[in-house]
Amino acid sequence: MKHLLQLEEAALFLLSIFLFHQLPFAWWWFPAFLLLPDISMIGYLINSKAGAFTYNLLHHRATATGVAFYALVNGNAYWQFAAIILFAHISFDRLMGYGLKYKDSFGHTHLGEIGKKEKHTA
Numbered sequence: 001m002k003h004l005l006q007l008e009e010a011a012l013f014l015l016s017i018f019l020f021h022q023l024p025f026a027w028w029w030f031p032a033f034l035l036l037p038d039i040s041m042i043g044y045l046i047n048s049k050a051g052a053f054t055y056n057l058l059h060h061r062a063t064a065t066g067v068a069f070y071a072l073v074n075g076n077a078y079w080q081f082a083a084i085i086l087f088a089h090i091s092f093d094r095l096m097g098y099g100l101k102y103k104d105s106f107g108h109t110h111l112g113e114i115g116k117k118e119k120h121t122a
Helices: 002-021 029-033 036-045 048-058 061-074 077-095
Strands: none
Touching (some): 002 029, 002 077, 036 077
């Protein structure tokens, strides 16, 4: 199942690249802004609860969907770009195993503990 979910995230990431290509921005904007949503980790400077809140706010697809609706309704390319970056970043993070955070620690995510190797049984 894990590989099927990774394939889904990879497909969403590739779709984000395609959608970005439809916008009137130079190619370098995509890689330059791809990691920008990680600024949300700044909440961890306060504590784990605040960090999880700020991180999850910018790493939840509902937020990206809200930005996308706003962008499409207003026809604003900059907001479209922001939505695409959010979707791309979220998909890339999930592809790498980084999920939404629980408030007890940064490493406790909805995808499991970061850095823990899964034990496969035959």
